[in-house]
Amino acid sequence: MDHFLYRDGVLHAEDVAITDIAAKVGTPFYVYSTATLTRHFQVFDDALKGMDHLICYAMKANSNIAVLKTLGDLGAGMDVVSGGEYMRAKAAGVPGDRIVFSGVGKTADEMKLALTGGIRQFNVESEPELDCLNEVAVSLGLVAPITVRVNPDVDAKTHAKIATGKSENKFGIPIRQARDVYAKAAKMDGIEIVGIDVHIGSQLTDLEPFRQAYLKVRDLTETLRADGHNIRRLDLGGGLGIPYERSNSVPPLPVDYGHVIRETVGDLGCEIEIEPGRLLAGNAGLLVSSVIYNKNGEGRDFLIIDAAMNDLIRPAMYEAYHDIIPVIEPNAATETNPIDIVGPVCETGDTFAKQREMPSVRDGEMVAFRSAGAYGAVMSSEYNTRPMIPEVLVKADQFAVIRARPSFEEMIKRDTVPEWV
Ligand SMILES: *Cc1c(COP(=O)(O)O)cnc(C)c1O
16 A cells, blocks of 8 residues: 555645645656655565564665665665665664675675674675675675575575575575585684574565575574574565565565564574655655656557656566656546657657557646555656656655755766866
């Protein structure tokens, strides 16, 4: 459930009319709902009730500092994958002991940043990374708390570009080698083993892969404990999917996901961490765009809008589906027609939807893309020298721009021309 509903014939974000935001900031823009973010966090928190747990928001899904602060103030930790994200988490007021550091290519500089600034744990993904982290920690006179991210070799049954838990993927250490890596880590002066980490992919719509992965983590916990390691924390990753297509399949609910965790690893006496990104932010955001032209082609009609693939790349990159609805509520009797919804960028890939059944939306009127709060703004670019679009946060009847649209001058002055040109 989200807080984007029609009221008096106009789409609202909580108590704010989308048309009011558009009048103030212009289109296209992203808008996020505080109430939806809060609700999603609380649903997860409830799903893990009774277990010692920390929800570490995977902030790569949406790393605007106002979003981070909203979740951080509710008690969320953060899962970061770069030094820049670490700095954002800190800027949002999240303490180091609630920040976990994931990613296959952490650099020595990033390790140093997190070790000196405070970190809950590093999720180590390879032996060379373990060696590097040990060296950095020893050189600073510090000890790095770690889990090893294991690759359980299970099929997450999701889009190939976002599956991460098969042995052919670049992520984690093959679970069969984990015992040796833990033995090695235990001997290092700069390393303290705290637990095990696993993350098998994103947009999972079935609980079975989670169950398989978590059962393997359970076995490994018992093996490692028998080897004498103090395994007290299990980071179970993110990846629970969300409904993009309202009329279609319903992904598992967090409460059922919580049951899988309870059933597989709930009795091990470990602190549980999870790293949801999409599920917290995805349905908490809309992308709002105006129609520039209705273009009638030969046997094909196009809705050319002012948002493009540089603003929301998911359809071009993952063949992702987004519900697209008119901002002014169509009359229930309005007929729909198939139309291609496209942006202005000079690439055929700049297509948001093909032959989508839509009520007619006239030039100058607005449409809203649902489920655009995760992997939207963060993946945007200035391709075609299109300014990054503003982000707006709504809370009840208030709204504020949380990232402004740059002017052309601001964009252009970031380039410099050497004197020898
Ligand atoms: C991307 C990622 C997540 C979040 O995935 P969602 O599908 O957004 O929940 C969590 N953990 C790690 C390590 C990731 O790479």
